[in-house]
Amino acid sequence: MNYEFKVTKTLSPKQKPDPDTLEFGKVFSDHMFVMNYTEGKGWHDGRVVPYAPITLDPAAAVLHYAQEMFEGLKAYKTKEGKILLFRPDMNAKRTTKTNDRICIPALDEELFVEAIKAVVRVDADWVPEKEGTSLYIRPFIIATEPFLGVRSAKEYLFMVILSPVGAYYKGGLAPTKIFVEDEYVRAAHGGTGYSKIGGNYVAGLKSQEKAHDKGYSQVLWLDGTERKYVEEIGTSNAFFVIDGEVITAPLEGTILPGITRDSVIHLLKDWGITVSERRLTIDEVYEAYDSGKLSEVFASGTAAVISPVGELCWKERKIQIHDGEIGELSQKLYDVLSGIQLGNVEDKFGWTVEV
């Protein structure tokens, strides 16, 4: 299918930020993609327009009932000047599942990817080149119909905005300190944990602030039913290396099916490493530490790719993982994944897509 989106270019391009001081998600590019949904008409009028504020009725459903979803991925500039996206089809597929969960009308998956390409193409100059930098892409859908009442809306906006971002770790990977959360929960079976909706994120803020106050950078979430199985780390997927087996929580509805998570699993299998998607209790993690079998813990996600964990704190007991240093597997996964994303390592799985 051929998607033609109308392009309206800005008359006042912004100055691009200094690539050395880029932060995450604070500066936005010159253009954005916008598409409307109207009941009876479907998704229509996809277009690239200058980045600008949007106007909403104060009664717009998104502001009251949080009918909103988002995705996140990055565009990278290769040495040859090509722009690569990393597995955007996976974001499109997840969008379909998220939309179904919160009753947002389905969006064609090919259109989703083409919309991203269209706006990135117009703002190709905004993909930074400095090592470790990239263009963060934020597709999102919001319910705009103005009404007060609990039902799905009849009008939506699908938008894609772009933000040049810096290296997540200035000066390379750095192990993080993680607080095991056993008071608040992120998700429960039968809930929305597997979908990428705003509501899942706001629910975690309180816990994150508690962790920060205690000197930790993130929390490790336990399951909502028994408060014993490890689930996610902050907004990333969690991996535990025990006695040569790499273990991550199974996709049973409570954790986000991360695209980096999926890529890590593929790479590990390809390397002949045992990787298991199975339930793992926090007790088992601590027992493995005590018996010297816990060799690495790391988180995977779009923002940081791989984030090694240097310390866990559960019920006042702190344990140091891999002597607080980056583990070999964490480092290798980071190097290979980043390499593929940047076009420096052979992409044998066909994950990258040129814009």
Added chain:
Amino acid sequence: MNYEFKVTKTLSPKQKPDPDTLEFGKVFSDHMFVMNYTEGKGWHDGRVVPYAPITLDPAAAVLHYAQEMFEGLKAYKTKEGKILLFRPDMNAKRTTKTNDRICIPALDEELFVEAIKAVVRVDADWVPEKEGTSLYIRPFIIATEPFLGVRSAKEYLFMVILSPVGAYYKGGLAPTKIFVEDEYVRAAHGGTGYSKIGGNYVAGLKSQEKAHDKGYSQVLWLDGTERKYVEEIGTSNAFFVIDGEVITAPLEGTILPGITRDSVIHLLKDWGITVSERRLTIDEVYEAYDSGKLSEVFASGTAAVISPVGELCWKERKIQIHDGEIGELSQKLYDVLSGIQLGNVEDKFGWTVEV
């Protein structure tokens, strides 16, 4: 404390809707209350302005991470022409708890009530007089700071909008058919169920649509851990009358502490009726039905006040409550609560507040 809010009146007042055909939450009055929060400055510039669209950066936090909360209450016009609010201090108190849960800066509770009074006073003509109608008041707070990242925002808007609404039941109370939901869950211990945030509502849409497809008007939520204790009905609190005892779920973090719920409990106690805030399994409800002891089931909430349940369906088994007719207690609670709200029944608890 004395609150002075600047008032800017509209130059083009809208035509008021026909009170006979009023729906819920579709028409808005001429003015709204707006107040800003800026980090370092606190809440400032509370004002009444003409109802108008708001402008948000596409990266505004509310559109991505659902940092948003709302409240709902009503203003009623008495026979003497006075305008009464029903327990607005309770909405203010709940706002404090909700804000704390999702890291929105605290809002002075007295200011919250004064803001509502200020805008209702300006739009006093918008409080409809016809029996069963009222002015629905929607205070809400949204995170407006433009940034992508998971943390609490540094800028917010507190707004109050007003919508004249019709009788929830045209032609009086009508018993509803309720589907017992045992697949999806609304809330879990350690989650956000007790707070009035958008994320709790969007999570319920899917289940509600499933119930509608099956011919039911709402769902009865079971607890998220064991899927056996009755919690809420749709977005209302649930009451079960078994062998002369009125039972409702306890406030243990998973249900919304409804203001109508609290009022029902006060009235029942005042009438000498046994009322228990305790866990009740759906099995017990069905056993009570089988032994002839389940006399009434009803929901309580701001929109409908009291909503009698005529039928429950759990795992394919349908039971008719009170022969599908309105129960005596449901009717009496509706009459007395509505009477107090409208100033027709003595307000011995001091619940109403004149604007």
